[in-house]
Amino acid sequence: MHEHDVLVIGGGGAGLRAAIAAQEEGADVAIVTKLHPVRSHTGAAEGGINAAIREGDSWDLHAYDTMKGSDYLGDAPAIETLAQDSPEETIQLEHWGMPFSREDDGTVSQRPFGGLSFPRTTYAGAETGHHLLHTMYEQVVKRGIQVYDEWYVSELAVTDEDDPSERTCHGVVGYDIKTGQVEGFKARNGVILATGGLGQVYDHTTNAVANTGDGAAMAYRAGVPLEDMEFIQFHPTTLPSTGVLISEGVRGEGGILYNAEGERFMFEYGYANNDGELASRDVVSRAELTEINEGRGVEDEYVYLDMRHLGEERITDRLENILHLARDFEGVDGLEEPMPVKPGQHYAMGGIETNEHGQTCIDGLYAAGECACVSVHGSNRLGGNALPELIVFGARAGRHAAGTDLGEPEIATGRDEEFEREDGLDTPVDPGAVGGASDAVADGGERTDGSRSSSDARSDGGTAVASADDVVQRAVENQRTRIDRLLNEDSGVQQAELREKLQKSMTQNVNVFRNEEGLKTALEDIREVRERYEDVYVDDPSRTFNTDLIHTIEMQNLLDLAEAITLGALARDEFRGAHWRQEHQERKDDEWLKHTMLAWNDGSPELYYKPVILEGEEDTYEPKVRSY
Numbered sequence: 001m002h003e004h005d006v007l008v009i010g011g012g013g014a015g016l017r018a019a020i021a022a023q024e025e026g027a028d029v030a031i032v033t034k035l036h037p038v039r040s041h042t043g044a045a046e047g048g049i050n051a052a053i054r055e056g057d058s059w060d061l062h063a064y065d066t067m068k069g070s071d072y073l074g075d076a077p078a079i080e081t082l083a084q085d086s087p088e089e090t091i092q093l094e095h096w097g098m099p100f101s102r103e104d105d106g107t108v109s110q111r112p113f114g115g116l117s118f119p120r121t122t123y124a125g126a127e128t129g130h131h132l133l134h135t136m137y138e139q140v141v142k143r144g145i146q147v148y149d150e151w152y153v154s155e156l157a158v159t160d161e162d163d164p165s166e167r168t169c170h171g172v173v174g175y176d177i178k179t180g181q182v183e184g185f186k187a188r189n190g191v192i193l194a195t196g197g198l199g200q201v202y203d204h205t206t207n208a209v210a211n212t213g214d215g216a217a218m219a220y221r222a223g224v225p226l227e228d229m230e231f232i233q234f235h236p237t238t239l240p241s242t243g244v245l246i247s248e249g250v251r252g253e254g255g256i257l258y259n260a261e262g263e264r265f266m267f268e269y270g271y272a273n274n275d276g277e278l279a280s281r282d283v284v285s286r287a288e289l290t291e292i293n294e295g296r297g298v299e300d301e302y303v304y305l306d307m308r309h310l311g312e313e314r315i316t317d318r319l320e321n322i323l324h325l326a327r328d329f330e331g332v333d334g335l336e337e338p339m340p341v342k343p344g345q346h347y348a349m350g351g352i353e354t355n356e357h358g359q360t361c362i363d364g365l366y367a368a369g370e371c372a373c374v375s376v377h378g379s380n381r382l383g384g385n386a387l388p389e390l391i392v393f394g395a396r397a398g399r400h401a402a403g404t405d406l407g408e409p410e411i412a413t414g415r416d417e418e419f420e421r422e423d424g425l426d427t428p429v430d431p432g433a434v435g436g437a438s439d440a441v442a443d444g445g446e447r448t449d450g451s452r453s454s455s456d457a458r459s460d461g462g463t464a465v466a467s468a469d470d471v472v473q474r475a476v477e478n479q480r481t482r483i484d485r486l487l488n489e490d491s492g493v494q495q496a497e498l499r500e501k502l503q504k505s506m507t508q509n510v511n512v513f514r515n516e517e518g519l520k521t522a523l524e525d526i527r528e529v530r531e532r533y534e535d536v537y538v539d540d541p542s543r544t545f546n547t548d549l550i551h552t553i554e555m556q557n558l559l560d561l562a563e564a565i566t567l568g569a570l571a572r573d574e575f576r577g578a579h580w581r582q583e584h585q586e587r588k589d590d591e592w593l594k595h596t597m598l599a600w601n602d603g604s605p606e607l608y609y610k611p612v613i614l615e616g617e618e619d620t621y622e623p624k625v626r627s628y
């Protein structure tokens with residue numbers, strides 16, 4: 001068994017920053033990651049990092065823009081922490097050698113981004129994430145932080161008290177992708193999940209194949225609630241044939257959107273009379289799809305993004321990477337032609353419920369980055385706000401896990417019974433009633449992910465307390481059994497068929513425009529796929545680089561998260577941020593100023609709500625009509 005003070009699961013931006021912070025506080029830290037750190041999806045981030053570092057700008061303006069962008073569903077303490085800490089964290093990156101783009105006078109450049117009242121997006125060309133990862137990985141190497149790369153974490157080693165908030169996380173189980181060995185990793189202080197996004201729930205996404213929401217799904221099954229999962233961001237400018245992202249930086253530099261009639265539709269049809277192309281992403285995505293649905297799209301599928309007027313010098317200086325992406329993935333020369341674009345899944349606003357120290361309701365278990373929901377983005381993330389979230393909350397989680405006192409958190413995790421009593425559970429959906437999730441518990445209490453339901457896992461009548469080593473070892477045995485079973489089965493259904501069915505249904509039914517009928521269809525599809533997953537098998541019996549096995553394990557995570565997204569979306573009968581409902585065209589602040597929480601209750605999803613915190617350090621944020 002491997003043993004460290006702090007285990008960071010994931011080597012992307014959040015994981016690297018957390019590991020560096022924990023190491024700085026004196027902890028023995030290791031990173032366990034299924035990809036080499038610099039291959040993490042943070043490397044695909046193009047546009048930049050929001051930080052109020054210039055005269056005329058301030059953290060409270062950044063916080064206000066973020067709260068407005070969130071459509072008043074972000075929590076003020078998280079938003080204000082992001083806005084206050086992001087300048088220092090960004091300057092720290094600069095001191096570590098991050099090659100930020102600069103003005104002629106040597107100052108760091110900043111560009112405008114959607115929904116920002118000040119041009120505060122700091123960038124390194126259109127390859128900001130690539131440089132961010134390399135800059136921080138250098139620090140990890142310099143500090144001698146151990147990296148277990150190409151280790152897939154498939155289960156958290158958590159104690160089995162009935163009440164999740166009494167459980168403790170002692171480590172994780174890792175599967176060595178190179179050799180097929182299953183081994184335990186024990187954490188003396190804490191485990192930080194930094195496993196990134198879940199874009200593979202959809203078939204048209206800017207996210208990499210590795211973005212399967214593993215950490216969020218594992219935490220959910222271990223007893224941590226998922227928060228605000230229905231809020232999925234669809235980015236307005238993705239290439240139609242692949243989903244590859246064309247950065248918001250193009251519009252930030254002055255790029256223009258046209259429909260098939262050559263009209264600048266953001267103004268022509270009044271979608272955003274002030275900010276036009278630089279309105280918030282949810283607004284622009286809906287505008288594009290409305291154009292397409294009303295017959296003004298190109299080939300009924302996309303619109304044009306034009307940057308030719310910016311001139312070759314500016315484009316090659318600030319957006320060179322965009323030229324490569326458009327040429328390599330769409331065969332279009334961005335200097336000569338407009339680029340075809342349409343909305344695609346991009347980001348999960350929801351995730352593992354945490355407070356501003358990265359803590360979950362399970363002792364010793366933390367989360368940071370895209371897999372977490374602290375909540376900064378509420379119902380809609382502003383472009384350029386995810387990278388600062390990684391460094392600000394990654395660093396805080398690392399410090400806290402290493403034992404640093406960060407004070408009393410303002411954001412509570414766990415259930416608010418008084419709020420629930422007053423609120424009553426007024427939702428049109430009974431999450432357990434549609435069947436399904438409980439089907440994931442097979443005979444003998446063993447789930448398809450190999451973990452056991454809490455009541456079944458306690459073989460001693462609930463009195464003895466298992467040692468940390470026992471908890472890790474028991475999880476290791478679960479995973480050995482699960483993997484042996486998947487590899488030894490010689491017939492059944494293959495994950496690729498199930499994945500395709502799930503992704504297509506989610507893209508069809510739980511997209512930018514949503515209605516009750518589509519959401520119910522998606523839920524039926526998810527539960528049908530879940531039943532068929534009981535018969536899943538892996539054709540390739542090898543233990544060396546068996547990607548089919550990994551994808552089969554990931555499939556369980558996609559299923560759990562797809563169900564969480566759809567249940568949350570079905571229950572929320574209002575239109576807020578990225579969540580548009582055909583039957584419910586207004587934001588309903590009287591009823592819905594609350595976070596959707598989904599808990600895994602011994603095999604069935606349980607839905608409840610907790611209040612949004614709008615009280616800031618100085619003022620309370622008053623919900624207003626959101627126009628751009």
Ligand SMILES: Cc1cc2nc3c(=O)[nH]c(=O)nc-3n(C[C@H](O)[C@H](O)[C@H](O)COP(=O)(O)OP(=O)(O)OC[C@H]3O[C@@H](n4cnc5c(N)ncnc54)[C@H](O)[C@@H]3O)c2cc1C
Pocket residue numbers: 009010011012013014015032033034035036037040041042043044045046047048049050128129151152153154194195196197206207208210211214215245346347368369370371383384385386387388390
């Ligand atoms: C194309 C694109 C462009 C973007 N551009 C911007 C931008 O300009 N500005 C901005 O603010 N935001 C941007 N975003 C959003 C932002 O980049 C992401 O939200 C962020 O990088 C996610 O970082 P992360 O550290 O949480 O996850 P990732 O960088 O995805 O890292 C996840 C890590 O977890 C590991 N992992 C996952 N599962 C397991 C497992 N089971 N076992 C072991 N390891 C595991 C992976 O190996 C990886 O190392 C962009 C997103 C995309 C997709």
